[in-house]
Amino acid sequence: MATNILALDQGTSSTRAVVFNETCAILDMAQKEITQFFPKDGWVEHDPEEIWTSSLEVIKSVVDFTGSILAIGITNQRETTIVWDLKTGEPIYPAIVWQDRRTADYCDVLRRQGFESTVTSKTGLLLDPYFSATKLKWILDHVEGARDKARKGCLLFGTVDSFLLWRLTKGRSHKTDATNASRTMLFNIHQQVWDKELLELFDIPLQMLPEVCDCSSFFGSTSFFGGEIPITGIAGDQQSSLIGQCCFYPGMLKSTYGTGCFAILNTGKKPVRSNNKLLTTVGYRLNGEVTYALEGSIFIAGAAVQWLRDGLGLIKDADSTEGIAKSNPDTGGVYLVPAFTGLGAPYWDARARGAVLGLTRDTKSEDLVTATLQSVCFQTRDLLSAMHHDRAELSVIRVDGGMATNNWVVQQLADITQMPVDRPVVVETTSLGAAFLAGLQVGIFKSLRDLESCWRKDRRFFVELDRSRSDKLYAGWQEAVSRVRTT
DSSP states (O other): OOOOOOEEEEEEEEEEEEEEETTTOEEEEEEEOOOOOOOOOOOOEEHHHHHHHHHHHHHHHHHHHHHOOOOOEEEEEESEEEEEEETOOSSOHHHHETTTTHHHHHHHHHHHTTTTHHHHHHSSSOOOOTTTHHHHHHHHHHHHOOOOOHHHTTTEEEOHHHHHHHHHEEEEEEOOEEHHHHTTOOOTTTTEEEEEHHHHHTTTOOOGGGGEEEEEEEEEEOOTTTTTEEEEEEHHHHHHHHTTOOSSSSSSSEEEESSSSSEEEEEEESOOSSSSSSSEEEEEETTEEEEEEEEESSSSSSSHHHHHIIOOOOOSSTTTTHHHHOOOOSSSSEEEEEETTBBBBTTTTTTOOOOEEEOOOOOOOOHHHHEEEHHHHHHHHHHHHHHHHTOOOOOOOEEESGGGGGHHHHHHHHHHHHHHEESSSSOOHHHHHHHHHHHHHHHHOOSSSHHHHTTOOEEOOOOSSHHHHHHHHHHHHHHHHHHHHOO
């Protein structure tokens, strides 16, 4: 009998498939970059068909190599919005990516009208273009005939997981999980239902929306890869990472460094409302029971390194940044604020734009590389500071994602936050979380305790920089951020 679990991880910059065996060892992995489109300032789009074809390609690659698969788990970039035709399955507009800021003015209007308190009380989110609701409304308002077709039940909406599930099941299953639903700004996280008042506010027909399930459930099955393979786990990428890091107890925090940076703190069975512009969200839902979390979302982390490579041509690849920073750890007072698509938590300034400050005649390209890596650490300290002011208890930081393989970055993170940082053996924890969820449903794992036994620490990074120096560097960062803020 097959015991391998396949995790499909559809992210902002790439799509990957990872196969794990029953001991959580990686048997094979395939990855394919996808294209981001920037049609206007602040607009970010994907081609849904490229998302789909890249997913098929990477899954087929690993299945051909590893053979039979017991189950599939899906994890995905959250908030990214796709609308497609019920009959043809064709998207009616490009996918509007979570980073997109085109609805900032509309959010301002709703905020001035006093709707933010309603949105936050129901969803745990802030009124911001980041989330799906205003993107979905924009599509219905701007694509000819879309709203009329939606009201007639001819269009479907989904985040990336729902779109892929619908395609994989050949239109038999229109579902999502509670974590992805919680990021749409349409889902009541307390009642665990699509909220009628919010649907009316954004003028969204209920029949467009997917059924909301537990993260570990039977979502449907696919026959694209030989036989019927069940799809039994779904979670948004950051919550999937929380699960993959086994942060199952209040006070445990994971911080993922991918295209963006996302820190999620397990707060237990009761939602904690933030007074410092963090998000209250669903950490995971298993067996009908919700575990809540506080989240800080940073829009640009690894994407800034990608910009150094593709936009400026300063580096050949991301791996080279570690050696550059080691040989050039002092930027000479240069700070990069990577607000390329606005500032996320705890500022939530959609109109802020990136800047490099502190330039002198002596500034070198290496200073810009080091400042880019440091910006990720400074932004993480912003989030931890907000959590501290919300009186959230923090017991451990676990890191993952592509940038977590960079020893210089993780050490700098410990020094800037003044907290020790744990890195696991398997840094592909987003994929691992999806595999955990799929494995729970099909009986490979019996409980969360089984999952905990799979997590192994690679290294703990202890604080090496004295607090006064750390605080001085951070004060410079705060000054730099103040120069780009518009609110």
